[in-house]
Amino acid sequence: MRQLSFASLPEGGTPPEWRFPTGAWGGRALSRPTVNRAxxxxxxxxxxxxxxxxxxxxxxxxxxxxxxxxxxxxxxxxxxxxxxxxxxxxxxxxxxxxxxxxxxxxxxxxxxxxxxxxxxxxxxxxxxxxxxxxxxxxxxxxxxxxxxxxxxxxxxxxxxxxxxxxxxxxxxxxxxxxxxxxxxxxxxxxxxxxxxxxxxxxxxxxxxxxxxxxxxxxxxxxxxxxxxxxxxxxxxxxxxxxxxxxxxxxxxxxxxxxxxxxxxxxxxxxxxxxxxxxxxxxxxxxxxxxxxxxxxxxxxxxxxxxxxxxxxxxxxxxxxxxxxxxxxxxxxxxxxxxxxxxxxxxxxxxxxxxxxxxxxPKQPVLYQGDLNADPAVALFPETVAGTPVEVAYRFTGRFGPPPNAAGLLLEYKDAQNYTALEFQMGTSADRQSLPTNYVQLVRCVAGQREVVQGQEAREGQYDTGNMHRLGARQEGDEWVMLLDGNAQLRVPLSLGRPCGFLVRRAAVALYEASWLEAPEKPSPKAR
CATH class of the missing domain: 2.120.10.10 (Neuraminidase)
Incomplete structure (x- = not known):
């Protein structure tokens, strides 16, 4: 497993080989709060x-x-x-x-x-x-x-x-x-x-x-x-x-x-x-x-x-x-x-x-601060895309209009066409029309989002200001969406492969990302 920490990012900087087609991404120093159990x-x-x-x-x-x-x-x-x-x-x-x-x-x-x-x-x-x-x-x-x-x-x-x-x-x-x-x-x-x-x-x-x-x-x-x-x-x-x-x-x-x-x-x-x-x-x-x-x-x-x-x-x-x-x-x-x-x-x-x-103490993080971006996208390096991945992130407390979400992209063409595994929080003013602490598989085609599969998140409370880990692992012919290591949704491998991180209308800090190394291709035999 390879891990990339953003702890050395300069203010406003971005990690090499990543791409940021939408949103306002850059290095910023923020605290890394711990869970209080007293x-x-x-x-x-x-x-x-x-x-x-x-x-x-x-x-x-x-x-x-x-x-x-x-x-x-x-x-x-x-x-x-x-x-x-x-x-x-x-x-x-x-x-x-x-x-x-x-x-x-x-x-x-x-x-x-x-x-x-x-x-x-x-x-x-x-x-x-x-x-x-x-x-x-x-x-x-x-x-x-x-x-x-x-x-x-x-x-x-x-x-x-x-x-x-x-x-x-x-x-x-x-x-x-x-x-x-x-x-x-x-x-x-x-x-x-x-x-x-x-x-x-x-x-x-x-x-x-x-x-x-x-x-x-x-x-x-x-x-x-x-x-x-x-x-x-x-x-x-x-x-x-x-x-x-x-x-x-x-x-x-x-x-x-x-x-x-x-x-x-x-x-x-x-x-x-x-x-x-x-x-x-x-x-x-x-x-x-x-x-x-x-x-x-x-x-x-x-x-x-x-x-x-x-x-x-x-x-x-x-x-x-x-x-x-x-x-x-x-x-x-x-x-x-x-x-x-x-x-x-x-x-x-x-x-x-x-x-x-x-x-x-504050440490550099990869920060997304555009509260109107829907979505803000950070695309992984090509060497990462397609492998099991996990990203440590937290909602920092600044939100745009609900719904607010963080997710893993399985497929991305542009901001109008993508497939993602999302965690959604931020209920509506009527407290009923938007689910919160909710996981969903979303397909967006020509700007029209469709929730293909969704359920209340399992085994925890993830709509907090603490750090959480969002990941996907392969089991047979399925991707399993993970929150803090807890299995959430299962979706077909045929939908795509983890290729980036998505944020909807919220400020989010990314602390590190980890993934399995892609296997090296065998060298061609000398003739």
């Missing part, structure tokens, strides 16, 4: 457990809150209460969960927890009943979550839901994030400026009224330069939106699309001790939680060097919602959930990750 179970239950939050108290204890119920959102009053568990050893063990709040008339849900500058622990959540939310609520604890004050309503708008924790503005006010995600023509994302002394609050809409796409779950932090930076979940676009305030949240910038690829799920955002902003997000479609930093107060995000946090269990779809806390100068902790309705239930997980992963 996870443990906070709570496992036969009930539906979801939407966790986490904070670190003045004494150093970790508090985790989450919603416990029977289903994701039945809307029944007996379905949903806020639970709390505690760790006094940095997350190595957790106390038996206790009820933090339970209104028997409502489904209490979407809890978040934080510790203010004076040590007060603040719990926020919303109430839900028969398909409608009923205001945002707040309770405080002066004994690190062992007892709680009566609930206080902290929103003017009724049908709102919470997600991320309140923050201490340092001016005697707390900032409380929530959003109205309905069909109302006045929907918006909101912050309440809450006075803990008087319990008075002032609600501010921070996104344009009526823009449902960005009226959704929001997280906020204070940047080192004093700005408030907030990230908002989008309902249709496959990235987070961002807003910034320069005046303690009284006014906000117009929202803009970031480059953070998170679709249909909220993020969390904290400021690290070193001044970086750290975002925990679900890579594209709730299958891989990752960490990304901004080193310039939220002006830019180092998306293509994001670090792995948690890879989804393939069979679980009700999951994600990462919440972050810095444990020490070197480590960040996070909680997230994977669950199903009762009685199957699920778990809240605690994950740790080294902050050094966000500054991992």
């Amino acid at each position: 996870r443990s179970v906070v709570v496992r239950s036969e009930r539906h457990v979801a939407f966790p939050g986490i904070c670190k108290t003045r004494s150093g204890a970790l508090l985790v809150v989450y919603r416990e119920g029977y289903a994701h959102a039945s809307g029944n009053p007996d379905d949903g209460r806020i639970m709390l568990t505690r760790s006094c050893d940095g997350g190595r063990s957790w106390e038996e969960p206790v009820v933090a709040y339970d209104d028997p008339e409502f489904d209490d849900r979407n809890a978040a927890i934080s510790c203010m500058r004076d040590g007060t622990v603040v719990l926020i959540w919303d109430k839900y009943l028969h398909g409608k939310h009923h205001w945002a609520w707040l309770s405080t604890s002066q004994d690190e979550g062992r007892s709680w004050s009566p609930a206080i309503r902290v929103s003017d708008t009724q049908d709102v839901h919470t997600r991320s924790p309140a923050i201490d503005l340092g001016n005697g006010k707390w900032l409380i994030p929530y959003s109205e995600s309905t069909d109302s023509p006045t929907v918006a994302t909101f912050f309440s400026h809450f006075d803990p002394a008087s319990h008075a609050f002032d609600e501010v809409a921070v996104t344009p009224r009526g823009q449902r796409n960005i009226a959704d779950e929001v997280c906020v932090t204070r940047a080192p330069n004093g700005d408030l930076v907030a990230l908002i979940r989008s309902n249709t676009d496959p990235v987070l939106f961002q807003i910034v305030s320069h005046d303690d949240g009284r006014t906000w910038s117009p929202p803009w699309m970031t480059t953070i690829p998170s679709q249909f799920t909220p993020a969390d955002l904290i400021t690290l001790e070193n001044g970086w902003l750290l975002c925990g997000f679900s890579f594209r479609e709730r299958r891989n939680e990752r960490l990304v930093v901004s080193r310039d107060n939220g002006v830019s995000w180092d998306v293509e060097n994001s670090a792995d946090l948690f890879v989804a269990t393939p069979s679980v779809s009700d999951r994600s919602y990462p919440a972050l806390v810095q444990l020490d100068p070197q480590t960040v902790g996070a909680v997230l959930y994977e669950t199903a309705p009762a009685p199957e239930g699920g778990a809240i997980y605690f994950v740790t990750a080294p902050l050094s992963a966000l500054s991992a």
Whole structure:
């Protein structure tokens, strides 16, 4: 087996003997993220457990809150209460969960927890009943979550839901994030400026009224330069939106699309001790939680060097919602959930990750960066074409419109005529019309693509931001498509031979390629 590493490629360079008829290919230095496996179970239950939050108290204890119920959102009053568990050893063990709040008339849900500058622990959540939310609520604890004050309503708008924790503005006010995600023509994302002394609050809409796409779950932090930076979940676009305030949240910038690829799920955002902003997000479609930093107060995000946090269990779809806390100068902790309705239930997980992963060494890769190329093509050298081949690649986090794919070409005439074995990710806005984590045999004739054969990918979750290996090996009269060594599709040898790598509407980094050496032709005998 021969291996070609791209580790010596110069910036913008391409390997000799390869051909690049379409796309924007060239050498670039990127990190090579490793899979994070530092996870443990906070709570496992036969009930539906979801939407966790986490904070670190003045004494150093970790508090985790989450919603416990029977289903994701039945809307029944007996379905949903806020639970709390505690760790006094940095997350190595957790106390038996206790009820933090339970209104028997409502489904209490979407809890978040934080510790203010004076040590007060603040719990926020919303109430839900028969398909409608009923205001945002707040309770405080002066004994690190062992007892709680009566609930206080902290929103003017009724049908709102919470997600991320309140923050201490340092001016005697707390900032409380929530959003109205309905069909109302006045929907918006909101912050309440809450006075803990008087319990008075002032609600501010921070996104344009009526823009449902960005009226959704929001997280906020204070940047080192004093700005408030907030990230908002989008309902249709496959990235987070961002807003910034320069005046303690009284006014906000117009929202803009970031480059953070998170679709249909909220993020969390904290400021690290070193001044970086750290975002925990679900890579594209709730299958891989990752960490990304901004080193310039939220002006830019180092998306293509994001670090792995948690890879989804393939069979679980009700999951994600990462919440972050810095444990020490070197480590960040996070909680997230994977669950199903009762009685199957699920778990809240605690994950740790080294902050050094966000500054991992970079190495040259063969990079494709044209997000509109459909397809972008890299053709193997003639000495490689036709042999069993494997390419180590990863989606870096920059995507064009779905579907997005990486594949091996079996036949290539031009960008309008080819045959390929593809791995597809990147679901559509309706979450239904495009399959994801999907493998398919595609024939394109005169620009018309036809899926000849397709199925859900087997034995793994490949729609992540981690490195994967896409290959083909010969077995009898068939090519077997491989993902990370796991057999996927079987197709006839007569369709062609591996001759190149294909990318559809995505930025992809290739780390190395390997193949069997073609047998040497016998030398002609001398006469």
